[in-house]
Ligand code: GDP
């Protein structure tokens with residue numbers, strides 16, 4: 001499977017010349033597009049179907065602002081919202097909380113993740129940055145979550161906010177992941 005190959009290749013090619021590393025964790029309702037976003041980021045391709053229960057860490061050597069960084073990305077699967085959160089809360093250098101703009105329920109689930117992460121953040125001096133990400137922008141005509149609702153939720157939890165499409169926009173997806181790395185560097 002291509003996804004698996006990429007993981008192995010990049011792990012093998014993450015040697016000493018990389019000055020820094022950054023751990024990103026994707027959270028959100030099943031079906032919001034977390035795995036699709038990760039595959040897009042790693043391979044520039046869109047793969048429409050995979051096992052939603054897949055939970056793994058992928059690694060990629062990236063250049064962010066002319067600086068090399070090993071970006072590790074954790075793809076998560078929670079059956080019922082935030083459970084067993086300790087597996088990613090302290091590991092994360094930044095969170096990307098994903099919903100689908102054509103699914104109101106996934107937006108509600110995001111809210112739960114933001115509550116969980118911000119409760120975790122309150123215990124620390126430098127909070128872990130959070131990106132709120134509205135995915136499936138190509139489904140605009142079936143939109144159930146307005147852009148301003150997204151912006152409002154993001155500002156309530158001091159998140160960055162973007163809307164994006166995993167199936168169309170490699171540049172945009174890469175920008176989101178790189179911005180998460182930048183924020184995490186500042187922290
Ligand atoms: P996950 O459960 O959050 O990992 O979601 P997946 O990545 O498995 O995606 C769930 C479904 O949404 C799959 O059928 C994907 O093909 C589809 N999907 C993911 N991203 C997009 C997108 O940006 N646009 C559209 N139209 N479909 C998407």
Ligand code: MG
Pocket residue numbers: 034035036051052053054075076077
């Ligand atoms: Mg998935």
